[in-house]
Amino acid sequence: xxxxxxxxxxxxxxxxxxxxxxxxxxxxxxxxxxxxxxxxxxxxxxxxxxxxxxxxxxxxxxxxxxxxxxxxxxxxxxxxxxxxxxxxxxxxxxxxxxxxxxxxxxxxxxxxxxxxxxxxxxxxxxxxxxxxxxxxxxxxxxxxxxxxxxxxxxxxxxxxxxxxxxxxxxxxxxxxxxxxxxxxxxxxxxxxxxxxxxxxxxxxxxxxxxxxxxxxxxxxxxx
Amino acid sequence: xxxxxxxxxxxxxxxxxxxxxxxxxxxxxxxxxxxxxxxxxxxxxxxxxxxxxxxxxxxxxxxxxxxxxxxxxxxxxxxxxxxxxxxxxxxxxxxxxxxxxxxxxxxxxxxxxxxxxxxxxxxxxxxxxxxxxxxxxxxxxxxxxxxxxxxxxxxxxxxxxxxxxxxxxxxxxxxxxxxxxxxxxxxxxxxxxxxxxxxxxxxxxxxxxxxxxxxxxxxxxxxxxxxxxxxxxxxxxxxx
Amino acid sequence: xxxxxxxxxxxxxxxxxxxxxxxxxxxxxxxxxxxxxxxxxxxxxxxxxxxxxxxxxxxxxxxxxxxxxxxxxxxxxxxxxxxxxxxxxxxxxxxxxxxxxxxxxxxxxxxxxxxxxxxxxxxxxxxxxxxxxxxxxxxxxxxxxxxxxxxxxxxxxxxxxxxxxxxxxxxxxxxxxxxxxxxxxxxxxxxxxxxxxxxxxxxxxxxxxxxxxxxx
Numbered sequence: 001x002x003x004x005x006x007x008x009x010x011x012x013x014x015x016x017x018x019x020x021x022x023x024x025x026x027x028x029x030x031x032x033x034x035x036x037x038x039x040x041x042x043x044x045x046x047x048x049x050x051x052x053x054x055x056x057x058x059x060x061x062x063x064x065x066x067x068x069x070x071x072x073x074x075x076x077x078x079x080x081x082x083x084x085x086x087x088x089x090x091x092x093x094x095x096x097x098x099x100x101x102x103x104x105x106x107x108x109x110x111x112x113x114x115x116x117x118x119x120x121x122x123x124x125x126x127x128x129x130x131x132x133x134x135x136x137x138x139x140x141x142x143x144x145x146x147x148x149x150x151x152x153x154x155x156x157x158x159x160x161x162x163x164x165x166x167x168x169x170x171x172x173x174x175x176x177x178x179x180x181x182x183x184x185x186x187x188x189x190x191x192x193x194x195x196x197x198x199x200x201x202x203x204x205x206x207x208x209x210x211x212x213x214x215x216x217x218x219x220x221x222x223x
Numbered sequence: 224x225x226x227x228x229x230x231x232x233x234x235x236x237x238x239x240x241x242x243x244x245x246x247x248x249x250x251x252x253x254x255x256x257x258x259x260x261x262x263x264x265x266x267x268x269x270x271x272x273x274x275x276x277x278x279x280x281x282x283x284x285x286x287x288x289x290x291x292x293x294x295x296x297x298x299x300x301x302x303x304x305x306x307x308x309x310x311x312x313x314x315x316x317x318x319x320x321x322x323x324x325x326x327x328x329x330x331x332x333x334x335x336x337x338x339x340x341x342x343x344x345x346x347x348x349x350x351x352x353x354x355x356x357x358x359x360x361x362x363x364x365x366x367x368x369x370x371x372x373x374x375x376x377x378x379x380x381x382x383x384x385x386x387x388x389x390x391x392x393x394x395x396x397x398x399x400x401x402x403x404x405x406x407x408x409x410x411x412x413x414x415x416x417x418x419x420x421x422x423x424x425x426x427x428x429x430x431x432x433x434x435x436x437x438x439x440x441x442x443x444x445x446x447x448x449x450x451x452x453x454x455x456x457x458x459x460x461x462x463x
Numbered sequence: 464x465x466x467x468x469x470x471x472x473x474x475x476x477x478x479x480x481x482x483x484x485x486x487x488x489x490x491x492x493x494x495x496x497x498x499x500x501x502x503x504x505x506x507x508x509x510x511x512x513x514x515x516x517x518x519x520x521x522x523x524x525x526x527x528x529x530x531x532x533x534x535x536x537x538x539x540x541x542x543x544x545x546x547x548x549x550x551x552x553x554x555x556x557x558x559x560x561x562x563x564x565x566x567x568x569x570x571x572x573x574x575x576x577x578x579x580x581x582x583x584x585x586x587x588x589x590x591x592x593x594x595x596x597x598x599x600x601x602x603x604x605x606x607x608x609x610x611x612x613x614x615x616x617x618x619x620x621x622x623x624x625x626x627x628x629x630x631x632x633x634x635x636x637x638x639x640x641x642x643x644x645x646x647x648x649x650x651x652x653x654x655x656x657x658x659x660x661x662x663x664x665x666x667x668x669x670x671x672x673x674x675x676x677x678x679x
Contacts, residue, residue: 072652
């Protein structure tokens with residue numbers, strides 16, 4: 001088992017690299033779009049586009065989104081490296097979910113805060129930036145950390161396009177040495193360590209911030 | 224006859240001592256009001272009586288028995304909460320009838336009859352089929368009192384029953400409580416309502432920092448307060 | 464780049480048939496999850512301490528793994544202890560277990576969201592803890608679990624796509640094979656996406672109807 005563990009460490013590194021890179025891009029993108037969307041009229045064309053993106057990402061499995069990136073880009077004449085395509089698919093997915101996180105965070109700030117700011121004479125845009133966003137910021141920490149867990153789980157699906165992250169590597173090793181149970185246990189242990197570890201950190205952070213009404217819930221398994 | 228006897232009650236929450244060695248006696252039919260500043264341990268004390276809180280030390284006996292069986296204890300002792308805590312998916316009648324039906328084995332007809340008699344008693348006849356969301360705060364709290372009475376307890380505990388009510392509705396709830404006391408129910412009421420205390424209490428206890436520091440009948444309690452902290456408390460609370 | 468409608472309709476029947484398999488798996492695993500979730504939730508809320516700890520550990524482990532790993536475990540590791548299931552039934556089992564765990568957490572959250580006051584009121588009346596949970600809290604919690612449970616069902620449907628890796632002929636597997644065989648990409652991808660959107664959209668509409676029904 002020790003040998004298997006050692007051989008799985010580099011692919012684990014790739015898994016974390018994929019997940020963290022995707023998070024770094026998708027989080028500012030998704031949250032900004034989400035906060036912006038919260039203040040947009042529903043009929044605005046940008047709002048429609050954002051809603052369509054979220055609808056697509058939440059209504060289809062991540063595998064489909066990965067296929068979309070993997071098969072369509074070449075048709076458009078692009079052939080980026082596999083890593084980039086992997087990150088691209090993860091960003092497409094994660095940003096879609098984080099739009100919802102950002103929107104919900106802004107909408108969860110009590111209406112009274114808006115009224116107080118407006119009554120003082122701030123316009124809507126200034127109210128948003130000066131008073132609402134800082135309060136919304138407290139509410140995104142938990143959900144965004146949960147998003148990281150979700151990305152790590154989603155990265156395992158990139159095995160389908162032969163990216164040598166943790167799951168693909170485990171699959172390759174066990175097809176070679178036929179010790180499936182052993183390899184799965186080590187692989188599972190590594191995933192669990194990180195995913196559970198992140199959720200523990202997220203709970204601790206949320207307790208410290210103790211924002212009213214935790215958003216994001218217990219996370220889920222499917223994308 | 225001594226209904227309730229508590230000796231040496233201690234309760235700590237982490238490093239905070241809520242009850243610091245409390246002794247209490249209550250006679251059958253006696254009406255005791257307990258008041259005091261926030262954090263003095265009043266709620267903790269009565270919550271220890273029906274064991275919603277477990278004391279860290281000390282004993283409580285009811286009717287001379289230590290009452291080890293938790294459910295039996297709680298059936299003998301009724302509690303009314305500050306937040307009413309009515310079951311939101313049940314009508315007023317169902318809220319009152321559910322415990323007698325499920326715990327005392329009454330048939331649905333018997334339980335409903337008992338519920339309706341109690342609704343009558345708390346001046347809410349005709350509201351039997353309403354959900355809590357269709358009742359005012361004062362009405363909900365009266366249903367809550369009826370719900371506790373449905374179990375025919377020997378002792379009623381009230382944990383700041385009017386603190387969450389609009390001022391206009393406090394009177395209707397206090398009237399029910401006064402009538403209950405006049406009918407002979409033994410009760411311990413934690414409250415800030417000094418008018419009620421003067422009117423309806425046999426004794427008033429004042430708690431400060433986890434201890435009962437003064438206990439006296441209303442006349443003496445208000446006119447000749449036996450403890451300096453109580454003097455200050457009464458000044459503040461009656462001053463405005 | 465124009466849309467090849469001929470190709471679209473040529474492959475549609477096969478994908479629709481695959482959608483049938485997707486639905487079968489989703490419904491069966493949902494059934495398994497609905498059976499398992501109350502068992503897990505109640506074991507965790509009411510059982511003796513060792514059972515509570517064991518259940519909690521099981522729940523945390525399953526939540527801490529990518530579903531692909533659970534699927535791989537059912538397909539590759541279970542045979543080692545003599546449990547050999549076809550790809551289809553491995554999928555149902557794996558997704559059923561994962562679904563049960565997440566549904567159990569939803570139930571626990573729903574009961575906890577009711578607040579301490581409800582439990583205390585029931586306890587103060589003399590209900591034993593287990594009776595309070597079952598007879599007073601659970602009926603209230605049931606209204607609150609429908610939206611998140613629908614969401615989990617949608618997740619199960621999406622997770623069924625992962626069964627393509629163990630060669631179950633659901634939408635993703637059939638679509639992927641078709642793309643590799645025929646090099647027809649956009650038309651097939653669109654069909655796959657639309658099929659999933661219809662199925663999942665249908666579930667959302669159904670659930671909103673049920674919610675309105677419950678509220679009435």
